[in-house]
Amino acid sequence: MNSNPIxxxxxxxxxxxxxxxxxxxxAEFNQPPYKAAPTQPVLYFKPHxxxxxxxxxxxxxxxxxxxxxxxxxxxVIGQECCRVSTEDALNYVGGYTLLHDFxxxxxxxxxxxxxxxxxxxxxxxxxxxxAADQVADPAALTVVTQVNGETxxxxxxxxxxxxxxxxxxxxSCIMTLQAGDVLAVGFRGERTPVQxxxxxxxxIAGVAELNNQLAD
Amino acid sequence: MNSNPIxxxxxxxxxxxxxxxxxxxxAEFNQPPYKAAPTQPVLYFKPHxxxxxxxxxxxxxxxxxxxxxxxxxxxVIGQECCRVSTEDALNYVGGYTLLHDFxxxxxxxxxxxxxxxxxxxxxxxxxxxxAADQVADPAALTVVTQVNGETxxxxxxxxxxxxxxxxxxxxSCIMTLQAGDVLAVGFRGERTPVQxxxxxxxxIAGVAELNNQLAD
Numbered sequence: 001m002n003s004n005p006i007x008x009x010x011x012x013x014x015x016x017x018x019x020x021x022x023x024x025x026x027a028e029f030n031q032p033p034y035k036a037a038p039t040q041p042v043l044y045f046k047p048h049x050x051x052x053x054x055x056x057x058x059x060x061x062x063x064x065x066x067x068x069x070x071x072x073x074x075x076v077i078g079q080e081c082c083r084v085s086t087e088d089a090l091n092y093v094g095g096y097t098l099l100h101d102f103x104x105x106x107x108x109x110x111x112x113x114x115x116x117x118x119x120x121x122x123x124x125x126x127x128x129x130x131a132a133d134q135v136a137d138p139a140a141l142t143v144v145t146q147v148n149g150e151t152x153x154x155x156x157x158x159x160x161x162x163x164x165x166x167x168x169x170x171x172s173c174i175m176t177l178q179a180g181d182v183l184a185v186g187f188r189g190e191r192t193p194v195q196x197x198x199x200x201x202x203x204i205a206g207v208a209e210l211n212n213q214l215a216d
Numbered sequence: 217m218n219s220n221p222i223x224x225x226x227x228x229x230x231x232x233x234x235x236x237x238x239x240x241x242x243a244e245f246n247q248p249p250y251k252a253a254p255t256q257p258v259l260y261f262k263p264h265x266x267x268x269x270x271x272x273x274x275x276x277x278x279x280x281x282x283x284x285x286x287x288x289x290x291x292v293i294g295q296e297c298c299r300v301s302t303e304d305a306l307n308y309v310g311g312y313t314l315l316h317d318f319x320x321x322x323x324x325x326x327x328x329x330x331x332x333x334x335x336x337x338x339x340x341x342x343x344x345x346x347a348a349d350q351v352a353d354p355a356a357l358t359v360v361t362q363v364n365g366e367t368x369x370x371x372x373x374x375x376x377x378x379x380x381x382x383x384x385x386x387x388s389c390i391m392t393l394q395a396g397d398v399l400a401v402g403f404r405g406e407r408t409p410v411q412x413x414x415x416x417x418x419x420i421a422g423v424a425e426l427n428n429q430l431a432d
Contacts (some may be wrong), residue, residue, distance in 0.1 A: 010263040032248055043330045045261045047226040049392045062299070082336070083278070102409045118391040120298070175334040176265045 004051040004209070006076060006125050008180025011051065012171060013072070013101060013117075013187075015042040019161045021189020041162055041170055044113070046101065046123040046184075054127035057215045058102050060131050060196055061119050066105050067214070070187035071137065071145040071202035073157060074099040075164055076129050077183070082176040089168035092177065095129035096138060098202050098210040099184040124180060130207045138164040143181065145192065145202040153188045160186045220267040222292060222313065222341050224396025227267065228387060229288070229317060229333075229403075231258040235377045237405020257378055257386055259380040260329070262317065262400075270343035273431045274318050276412055277335050282321050283430070285410050286403035287418035288359040289354065290315040291374060291380060292345050293399070298392040305384035308393065309347035312354065314418050314426040315400045321407070341398060346423050354380040361408065361418040369404045376402045 014039060016022060029037040052058070060067070078094025101123055104116035135141070142156040157164070164185050171177065194200060197216050203209045232238060232254060245253040268274070276283070305387025317339055321334035351357070358372040373380065380401055387393065410416060413432050419425045 010265070012263075040331070045263055046396070047228075047261060047391065049394060097381070115256070115390045120392045175263065176333045176336045178265060181264070 002056055003048070004053050004125050006129055007051050007182050009178045009185070010190060011123060011125070011182045012044070013044050013046060013184040014129055014167060017041065017161050017186030018155070018189040019159055022138045022161055024189070030038035031108065031170040041167060043171065047118055048081070049120050049121040050118060052121040052124040054124060054210050054212070056121060056124055058124070058212050059119070059121050060215050061104070064104060067102055067194050068105050068191035069135050070101045070191045071143050071153070071155070071210070072099045072101065072184035072187050073141060073143055073164070073204065074125050075138070075183045075185055077177045077179055077181040078132065080176060080178050081168070081172050084166045084169055084172050086169040090132065092168065092205050093132040093178065095131045096135050096141070096207060097126055097129045098204060099123060099125045099182070099206045100200060100202060100212055101184065101187065101212055102194070103128070103191070124210060124212050126210055128208060135207065141204045141207060143202055143204055145200065147192060147194060147198050147200055149199070152192045155186070155188045157160060218268045218272055218337050219264070220269050220341050222345055223267050223398050225394045227262040227339060227341070227398045227400070229260050229262060229400040230383060231260060231403070233257065233377050233402035234371065234405040235375055238377055240405070246351045257383060259387070260333055263334055265336050265340040266334060267290060268337040268340040268344065270340060270426050270428070272337060272340055272428055273337070274340070274428050275337050276431050277302040278322070280320060282411050283318055284321050284407035285416050286407045287359050287369070287371070287426070288315045288317065288400035288403050289357060289359055289420065291354070291379070291384070291399045293393045293395055293397040294348065296392060297384070297388050298396050300385055300388050301380045302385040305381035305388070306348065306385065310395065311347045312351050313340045313342055313345045314359065314424045315339060315398070316416060316418060316426060316428055317403065318410070319407070321409070337411060340426060340428050343425055344424060351423065357420050357423060359418055359420055361368055361416065363408060363410060363414050363416055365415070367409045371402070371404045374425050
């Protein structure tokens with residue numbers, strides 16, 4: 001199994017954090033059983049067997065025909081924090097990098113989708129971590145993703161429903177964040193379908209680039 | 217933060233695996249949006265910040281009035297396995313011990329309950345790991361839990377909807393299990409409410425005992 005030297009503790013991803021997607025889903029949220037949009041960030045874990053690196057080939061899951069990918073700014077926690085304020089949150093960031101989340105397409109956002117999210121090697125993080133003091137404001141960053149050289153998504157961090165400091169504050173009230181924990185702060189609502197052999201490249205200009213290829 | 221030398225990779229818990237509870241919930245499962253009982257095991261992770269040990273005091277979560285506990289047989293994986301058969305599954309077990317899952321009471325089984333399940337230090341595992349070859353058949357074990365010396369639950373492993381080898385087989389098809397991963401295979405449907413200062417002790421006769429006390 002691969003692992004990743006950047007991630008030391010846990011890898012937490014934030015779902016449903018694209019403000020455009022949330023706006024488009026209002027009607028669906030108003031259906032039973034919830035009858036309202038989520039009031040808190042929707043989180044999921046990518047466990048140890050998913051951790052992977054820049055340049056790694058992504059295994060195609062046995063017996064599956066469809067896969068999708070999303071890219072996210074990845075915040076690497078630099079210092080343990082618990083119940084920090086939004087104002088103070090960025091002081092606990094060690095640095096920034098990128099994450100690809102390869103998964104099975106989600107059929108419903110109701111049930112926790114453990115099967116689709118826990119594929120071996122499906123969460124490459126990297127390549128380099130840019131130190132927090134090199135990034136004046138994470139809200140100024142944009143994640144651009146290309147498949148086989150063609151741009152498939154652009155997500156400016158200003159489009160996140162909850163910002164990086166808001167998320168660190170809220171998540172640190174749910175669980176202590178430790179040095180070497182990684183938060184993937186948000187994906188474009190529409191994940192991108194991928195095929196065997198596809199090359200997936202994400203970049204944040206001047207900060208990070210992450211390259212992976214689906215195995216044949 | 218505490219950690220636990222037994223758990224090296226991930227700690228995976230199986231929810232809704234008490235056959236009695238499932239039978240009682242049939243009517244609820246038949247409601248929208250599912251209209252059927254889950255066809256696959258319902259899994260959740262206890263992340264790194266939750267890992268804790270025998271004898272540890274369990275922190276009371278700030279701002280919360282209610283907590284519950286469940287106990288489970290904990291299966292420690294001894295050897296990496298992926299897509300193993302039920303027949304072969306027990307060959308990958310390194311040993312057995314106990315887990316306490318302290319959590320907030322669940323209000324709904326619909327939304328993934330990250331907040332309730334990820335409390336710091338809420339997943340003690342231990343004390344000792346009994347080697348797999350000392351346990352002829354995990355189905356013969358019973359987990360007995362006492363609060364302040366009074367028995368509050370007994371769960372014979374024959375009451376699990378899915379057995380230990382079935383779970384290892386199914387979960388190893390979803391994600392590779394690695395040496396030092398721990399699976400909590402099932403809890404009594406009704407979790408037990410606990411108060412500040414309560415002593416929680418679980419035992420599997422001749423195999424393991426786990427003691428924790430809620431902080432005042």
